[in-house]
Amino acid sequence: MISFKKNNTPKIVKPGPNLEAEARDWTKCPGCRALLYNKHLSENYQICPKCNHHFRLNSREWLRLLSDEGSFCPLFEEFEAEDILEFTDNETYVERIKKACKKTNANEAIQTGTCTIEGHKIAIGVMNFHFIGGSMGVVVGEKIVRLTTLATEQKLPLLILSASGGARMQEGMFSLLQMARTAGAIGRFQKENGLYLSLLTHPTTGGVSASYAFLGDVIIAEPQALIGFAGARVIEQTTRQKLPPRFQTAEFLVEHGQIDKIVERKVMKKVIARILSFYQEGWSSHGVKKNE
């Protein structure tokens, strides 16, 4: 699990006492320092209209953006993390989970279920970076395995949106093994000719990037998203080399052949829908081939 200093979550501007109510409606852009009206920001997919800075969306916001209204059916919500290692750092893991639940109003770092995207039914998993850095513990792994199994059984395309610092160290080896479990499940799904779209958002790193995130038949990233295996600081310390410009950005990864394309948030739904329609057509248009 990698830590990220730069948190690009919208920061509410600290106002003077009288302006408090009003100021809650405004957000300062960390990209260009412009003051943005929250309503406008929200209408613009949480992208700064001045400098194109992409504010981070949580899983609910992503689901709203991608799925057809009211189509999302949550699944596997019953799983909640256990503190099997009895891990404590500055606070206990139990406490950390509790806080994360409260902060995100969710019970884990991924939401899973089914939905339609422009009418195409899919199995969908959306990670939430706000929940302990989107880290993958047993529950995240379990939900992905189950979601993938469901997609295999119901012959649904699978979309997983990643946003994660990696494996959740508070669950030790249990976390690490989720890499193998999810990769195995996705392998089975793909062997049955299932289509898996992997959507990488800022950041996707560590154990998540080195398992299901990079197994997509098609891998799409958001502009400027940080994507990589090792943390930049660790690389600098280990190699004592200066990192190249744009290192580990989505743009860098396209150049290096690691991902298919970068898609702007505004057209993300459209592009995904088009891929889904391509895929479903291929399957339905040729009766002969369908049965294989």
Added chain:
Amino acid sequence: MISFKKNNTPKIVKPGPNLEAEARDWTKCPGCRALLYNKHLSENYQICPKCNHHFRLNSREWLRLLSDEGSFCPLFEEFEAEDILEFTDNETYVERIKKACKKTNANEAIQTGTCTIEGHKIAIGVMNFHFIGGSMGVVVGEKIVRLTTLATEQKLPLLILSASGGARMQEGMFSLLQMARTAGAIGRFQKENGLYLSLLTHPTTGGVSASYAFLGDVIIAEPQALIGFAGARVIEQTTRQKLPPRFQTAEFLVEHGQIDKIVERKVMKKVIARILSFYQEGWSSHGVKKNE
């Protein structure tokens, strides 16, 4: 097809008139300029005992070196090249073939058949660089396709020893298409779990290297052999860059992960026999798995 200036075929030393008979018994090493007694050279696998320079073997010599005595059964000897393009450069293609036949006492740039290697029966193809630079025309392609088909049908391991400047330009597109034909045949063979050993000798380049030569399940090269796709001169002219040391040598290719290992001529038969025994054991030791 790439031309090779440096011909490392043993060169008979030009003697004074009286010494002629005697001099025929001696060869000057192009590696260290030592005068080597042909009998000793032959006993030492045509390797200079002073500087380890590997003289080139023709297909017959290779067959003698690799196969158990008397075990080689030639196959597909009936095919002879046709001059379909009516190609003439400094001489007609027909003339060129005639000369090559005479010079090599063979009718094409590859000998194919079956043999045993330390008792293991295999399908074997051995190219002969002395026959028009070991170039691959229709007959070479045809013999490899038929040999591979035979290996598939009879469930024999396949060994092809390459020594070639590439496709034979005198047969134009007919030559080029042999790349696809041989690759297709080898793909079928490998899909049936056939083991294909590719043995690369000096030189293996162009259309041969970019088809069957690099499809080996195991790829072995002779020390210092020149192996590559494009000619060094073309690369220099195109890129205007200085070529790195040992560029396109077997040693360079191991470093770059392209081949499995370099094996000295002296132990070549032993290493190949060991691989064959490994393979046949794996198949015979487990009744259950054999039938899959």
Added chain:
Amino acid sequence: MESKKMSNLLSFEKPVAQIQRRIEDLEKESQEKNIDLSVSIEQLRTELKLELQQIFSQLSRWEKVMVARHPERPKLIDYIKVLIPDYLYFCGDRLFRDDPAIFGAMGHINDNQLIMVIGHYKGKNTRDNIQCNFGMANPEGYRKALRLMRLAEKFRAPIVTLIDTPGAYPGIEAEEHGQSEAIAMNLREMFQLKVPILSIVTGEGGSGGALGIGVGDKIMMMEHAIYSVISPEGCASILWRDASKASEVAEKLKLTAQDIMKFKLIDEIINEPVGGAHRNHREATDSVKKCILQWLNQSEKISWNQDLLDQRYEKYIRLASFDHVKNLMKDIRSSEENL
């Protein structure tokens, strides 16, 4: 005929240039003086067309090479825009680099049939050219092509490859990263793809680098395309250490669509507009589109399973085989005897 102004006139196109200039002059006059010169213009246009027909039906093989390499010839991206207007492209080999010399996209042809188009991209201008290495792919390009073909297989989308390359890139890194392995792998794996494959040589079919995306159930060539085991320059410099003898060597190599059709090594020649594809992109791309649609129609009838692979394999067992050559030689001899 809608004729473009040529900035790159080939030597044998010169007679045509004069007529073109006269047409332009008349058009200008007609406009400036507001007089009707349409009869004369039409006459000249007919003359132009006849002249072009005349010239292009008698091109020497070397002249064909120059047409096939014409910088204004339609490029991959021109075809993709016409063939699959709703295309989505996919990048990368997932290993090392995205090679711009190979480009691939999926989309609908004629609004209803999904296909994947993959080809060499030479670039449309100097900056492009350099970025795309003039269509000379590195190993990562071939590996990307294979990845995209497998993606097409997953989508059950027939594959159309458009070939237009001087050859695989002869570079240091290309050798280091396994140019041989990458091409060989494609040749082998294209036999295993359970969707129909059509390969079209649209311009230059340069040896192994062309064939590296060229194993198809059907192979077609544009009327003025070439396909060769070696470039005429390369061949000349091996035979005579003199690349300037390329024009002479081109004759020997029999590398035109017409030669290769006569050899029965391709299935079809796609007609080009009068005067070559570079004079009318629209007509050229439409012509290609028509052939693809016909092919798709035929491909519907085959079931896309092992049968398809068996047919593809059988095709290549026959193609350029010893028997193939023998039969051709027999035909040639018997036709010679009949003369």
Added chain:
Amino acid sequence: MESKKMSNLLSFEKPVAQIQRRIEDLEKESQEKNIDLSVSIEQLRTELKLELQQIFSQLSRWEKVMVARHPERPKLIDYIKVLIPDYLYFCGDRLFRDDPAIFGAMGHINDNQLIMVIGHYKGKNTRDNIQCNFGMANPEGYRKALRLMRLAEKFRAPIVTLIDTPGAYPGIEAEEHGQSEAIAMNLREMFQLKVPILSIVTGEGGSGGALGIGVGDKIMMMEHAIYSVISPEGCASILWRDASKASEVAEKLKLTAQDIMKFKLIDEIINEPVGGAHRNHREATDSVKKCILQWLNQSEKISWNQDLLDQRYEKYIRLASFDHVKNLMKDIRSSEENL
């Protein structure tokens, strides 16, 4: 017990060093003066063994980390030489580079059973260490591992992977060439190999880089090996920006073979010689060999087809699953209640 002279003494081994020195002195004296001191020496040896047993049965987790990383611990090549003396190695990913941090060879164990052994290689001396990147593999290493595993499949040779790495290499090129993709691909593809796979953590099991060759039908750990989602140093520097708190963090991470066995995440612990594998290579490698032979014996009984893949998959569906954790928690709670 055959004890080696230690050039790298761990702090908690100090009491042992004194006894060792005394043994050496007596041996020297015995030889020089030609007197029989064997009784005293034997006594000291017993003392040494008891002391070592005492120390090594009570190691803290951080001390275990130090033992697992011990520079004199047997390395991949030591195991290969003992396990498959007639081995043949294979190089390269066929793509980009041969990564010396991963090494693989095929050969016979016990003269009669062919296996492929693939593992991380940390190197045996400083020059080696640097060349092998201290066992930290680049993507090409993981891709080579996968290629060799597929080769083993063709040979019907069971695969044994030996894990000993601080982690995948955190380098610029590693990122450029797809460290994530390479590891992910191995994790996926190891589920598809139709030969039995055994993974043994022999030393350091460093996160994704360890797991990248670690998907097996059975997973074992050496007695003093560790296996962790993150290095203690890495964890400490994330939690407190202070890598020196690693020893404290090691306790939290529960990364010893004993911890992980208690969690039921591995199948077996392989005993090490008294005082750790670094004190007796022969005993350590023999111990590993014995476990492999037992496993091979079991594997004979499974038919190596889809069944094998199904069993492997089912194992990982259960392993570290939510139910697995739930049941463990229940066990822990009930045992606490019983106290």
